[in-house]
Amino acid sequence: MTTTPSTPSTALPGRPPVVDRATWQAARDELLVREKAHTREGDALAAARRTRASARAAPSTSGTCGTPSTSTPAGSPPPS
Known part of the structure; x- marks a missing residue:
């Protein structure tokens, strides 16, 4: 049977x-500040990604862009 330790300094393995409610709340508040900072940093990175300059794509030399497809989807009869 698993038992709860009687002193806060004794933790079960893993x-x-x-701890008491006040200690738990203080640790939670500290973690919440860190989580909010992490979220804001991620939001700032996403905003920078959206507003960065973009480059034109190199023209295709393979000849496949914009040409009609000669293949048929699986299960479709070939065109007549």
Whole structure:
């Protein structure tokens, strides 16, 4: 049977310690600040990505762009 440790300094292996509500709330508030900063940084990166200059694509030399397809979708009868 698993038991909860009686002192906050004694944690079960692989588990965080059991603490009082005020300690838990303080740790949660600190983590929330870090999470918000992480989200804002991701938003700033996405905004920079959307507003960066773009380059023209090189013209295609393969001759496949814009040419009609001669293949038929799977399961379709060939054109007559």
